[in-house]
Amino acid sequence: MSGLVLYRAIASPPARAVMTLGDLLSLRFEYREVKLLQFEHKSEEYKKNINPMGTVPVLQDGDFILSESHAILKYLTERYGGESRERLYPSDVRARALVDQGMFFNSGFFFPRMAAVALPLLLRGVDTSSPQRLQDIEEAYGAADGFLQRSRFLALDHLTLADLAVGATAAATSLILQPDPNKFPRFVEWMNELQEIPSFKNVSAEGIAYLKKFIIKAREMQGSKS
Ligand SMILES: N[C@@H](CCC(=O)N[C@@H](CS)C(=O)NCC(=O)O)C(=O)O
Structure with missing residues (x-):
């Protein structure tokens, strides 16, 4: 599976939960590092285009953008979970x-x-x-x-x-x-x-x-x- 982009910070537990699922399902994410220490996640641009809450993680699947790790976990499993979904x-x-x-x-x-x-x-x-x-x-x-x-x-x-x-x-x-x-x-x-x-x-x-x-x-x- 390709074309999945994950906005993340390595220190973020919810981002790591999504990364772990990705590894379990052999999904290939393109990672976009969000520099929390530079408050990139609070920029107007990030809030407008990526996530109005100003948090990580955020998944982009084509033109579909989803924030909130638990929603992302459910979405990826439903859509790409294959035999592991159930x-x-x-x-x-x-x-x-x-x-x-x-x-x-x-x-x-x-x-x-x-x-x-x-x-x-x-x-x-x-x-x-x-x-x-x-x-x-x-x-x-x-x-x-x-x-x-x-x-x-x-x-x-x-x-x-x-x-x-x-x-x-x-x-x-x-x-x-x-x-x-x-x-x-x-x-x-x-x-x-x-x-x-x-x-x-x-x-x-x-x-x-x-x-x-x-x-x-x-x-x-x-x-x-x-
Ligand atoms: N419930 C959200 C929590 C997301 C969240 O708060 N992420 C933290 C990083 S671990 C964040 O981006 N915080 C930025 C801030 O509060 O300034 C989820 O599971 O995605």
């Missing part, structure tokens, strides 16, 4: 609802709690983590652990789009706050299982290394100021 995003109403639940959990609950700490660190070099924000992240770990006590993977007993979305957020969030295996055993076990999946491991390695460097640097700078 497993990644099942057509059975209840199975699909559980995958949607996992993706909405990521979009509305987990990712915003990570972003509240990670984005100021990345974009402004400011560590805004407070006891309340770290507690919010732990609450999200607890919720993910709860889902994982109901099924082997986040939504069902096999890998689905929900694991790609939540897994990308989890890998980045654990740089901010390492999840305690005694408190969240299933969550930690599942994160380790994801690392065994070559597409997940390969895509996350570069982005996580980049993010880690930023977080360490910003925390050091913050420490030297206080």
Whole structure:
């Protein structure tokens, strides 16, 4: 498959979720790097032509443009999922609802709690983590652990789009706050299982290394100021 363009930033978990799906489905993306540190995503041009929300990722498929990683994951799977479509995003109403639940959990609950700490660190070099924000992240770990006590993977007993979305957020969030295996055993076990999946491991390695460097640097700078 060719002709797919992905506007992305390597540090972005939702972009990495889409990249992981691309790898699983052997899709070839042409990557357009959006320079978040230079606020390219907030330019009038980007908002007008690419994404009015001023975020990454954004998919372009011919003259069709789509933002919001969860919508992109669903679109790519429906359109190009081939034999993997039914497993990644099942057509059975209840199975699909559980995958949607996992993706909405990521979009509305987990990712915003990570972003509240990670984005100021990345974009402004400011560590805004407070006891309340770290507690919010732990609450999200607890919720993910709860889902994982109901099924082997986040939504069902096999890998689905929900694991790609939540897994990308989890890998980045654990740089901010390492999840305690005694408190969240299933969550930690599942994160380790994801690392065994070559597409997940390969895509996350570069982005996580980049993010880690930023977080360490910003925390050091913050420490030297206080
Ligand atoms: N729910 C959106 C979140 C997208 C998002 O917030 N992306 C971040 C990068 S990880 C971003 O572009 N942030 C720019 C900003 O907030 O200035 C998705 O899943 O696509």
